[in-house]
Amino acid sequence: MPILSEFHNHNHGETSTFTLPRKIEAPLFKIDPKNQQRRKIWDISPNLHCSIIGTCLTATELRQFLGKMGEPDAKTASDHSLHSRGVLAAGRQDIAGKQLNKTLDRRHETLVKRFSKVATLDEIRKLWAEALEEGEVPGAYWAVMTHPATDKPLLQEVFGEVHMLSHLVGSANRLDIARLRKLQTELDERDEKIVRQEARLQSGADERSALLRRIDEMEQTIIRLAARNDTKVEHADETSILRSALERLDTEKARSESLTARLQATEDKCKAAEKRAAAMSEQIAELRFELEAVDTMLNVETADGSPSVLSSRxxxxxxxxxxxxxxxxxxxxxxxxxxxxxxxxxxxxxxxxxxxxxxxxxxxxxxxxxxxxxxxxxxxxxxxxxxxxxxxxxxxxxxxxxxxxxxxxxxxxxxxxxxxxxxxxxxxxxxxxxxxxx
CATH class of the missing domain: 3.40.50 (Rossmann fold)
Known part of the structure; x- marks a missing residue:
């Protein structure tokens, strides 16, 4: 039976303790002045579990955790469903909650150790600012949430920054995804075009090779037929066969020459395209030189600082x-x-x-x-x-x-x-x- 059976009961219409987050007036975390150990995830207010699960674990990591907890549809469930089950497990001090806490500690071990070396609020706030600047938000967020010295004002400050950062990331991701899809489409079209061109070239080369082999066979046939001309009885038939073979040979040679010309034209087009690309590269280099020249003219003084010979300017x-x-x-x-x-x-x-x-x-x-x-x-x-x-x-x-x-x-x-x-x-x-x- 899955560890998070309450979530499955809720999905089948049964009464469940799992509900949407609501405002809770209880403290944001349990305070024990005598306990200097790091907090566990169930010691933190349920109001913060959603942000912790969503920020500190990727969908893949959460899917792996729930699979270990015996969730039968861990591989196929939606990301939102997995997130909801992770939030539910975070508020429980049972096997699921303890394994979730260990998973977070292992995932962010480096940042947790770095924050464990400081003991004051100012030091924690400084490390958080550095991690935010370096993009190490998930690990730093978990380390701040569980640090024994973190107080309510610092926790609210960190939560607010992560909350707004999620909005900014979501907005930027929408634009990036649109651009990425457009570029991917253009790349796929170009790759398909290249594949088609290569296939045509390969087909032409194969056909040309086949024609050359057939020409060789025809020539061997002609040689054999010519050797049999000493038989007068079959002379007329052999002459006819030879003439027919020569006609086929001429036809095959014409086809071979046509394919050779087409192949040469294709190669010429490829070479012309390479020359155009090289010319464009040279033009880009020249334009870059001109741009640097103008920029230098507008921004840089004389290198050695000596007076100009154009004294009258x-x-x-x-x-x-x-x-x-x-x-x-x-x-x-x-x-x-x-x-x-x-x-x-x-x-x-x-x-x-x-x-x-x-x-x-x-x-x-x-x-x-x-x-x-x-x-x-x-x-x-x-x-x-x-x-x-x-x-x-x-x-x-x-x-x-x-x-x-x-x-x-x-x-x-x-x-x-x-x-x-x-x-x-x-x-x-x-x-x-x-x-x-x-």
Missing amino acids: SLLYVGGRRGLFDRLRVLAEQRGYALFLHDGGVEDNLSLLPGLVSQASAALFPVDCIGGGARQASVSGRAEKVRSLENGEPRQLYCRCFHRRGFGQRIGSGHASAEGEGKSLCARIKKLDFKFPV
Whole structure:
């Protein structure tokens, strides 16, 4: 007969002492000043048994305990039914109650020993706060409830925190479960798709192997038939058979070639997908680099703290897209620079460029967005101020220039053509470690 027979009698319509929790005016636990041993679960108010069972034992652990107590449906009963039986056992000082107390002690032995080393309320409260921060709520809750020094205010405080924590966990679990189900569905669909693709590939490979074996058999048949041509009586029939075999061979070869082409196309698609994935990875790495560059530009001062070579904090940006000028100007103002802009001769007069170069501490121009004349004008006679930005969206390159270190290094002037000078500057700039003031 099950230990918790009262619960089963209640389920069959008989009178039972098991009822829903109600407000009890009795003390929350038995107080015995002479007894310094830990409390048992039946010494604690029934009002707290529900929270103890629900917090300190998992459904699996409770199911195992009730199975040991002889509950016939311990493996199939609902979690709520098991919880109710656990609460009933907690209030009884019999075999079930004692075994339940031992189960809780074994389950939370580490935390019980840790709390047993302290004796004051302040020490207990401190250990409880640490356990709450580290997520060790079940063991700490059982240790506080059974500690001989725990008083009513501390017990009510701990109970309240666990009660509210259960609400928060329940709310968060609902969202997590929804997200988990969605992700699991997507994962299952992807796995099914992969399985189907692998099955098609394997089927094609098997069919191709079978066709190759049949071709070999046909060729052997042709060889045998050719060896029998010396018999004149059967010559006509053998010729017909040979012709038929050759036709079948041609058909099988055509099918084999078709399957080979399909298999190659599938392999090409797989390789293309791998290349796209690699390209996306490279793009992600580049975007991450740009993001780090912008973050560094906005948050980090010059590494060595040395004064900037751009003492006047003025820059000249030649070329680029006019649609970006406003954003570049805002970016420069945020960093405390005076920014001179020239579109490289599209609308602005090229005769203004030498004067702007003389006013700026450094000149920047994107190689892919500037005309030859503007490049020649910006380079000629003042190449030491020029910093060329090659191949990239101007605003990203502009941000990168503010982030790079070593801007004080000069680039020698030359007398080559505008195109050659730009390429030379780009090649030499790539070897420098710019240091732009932030």
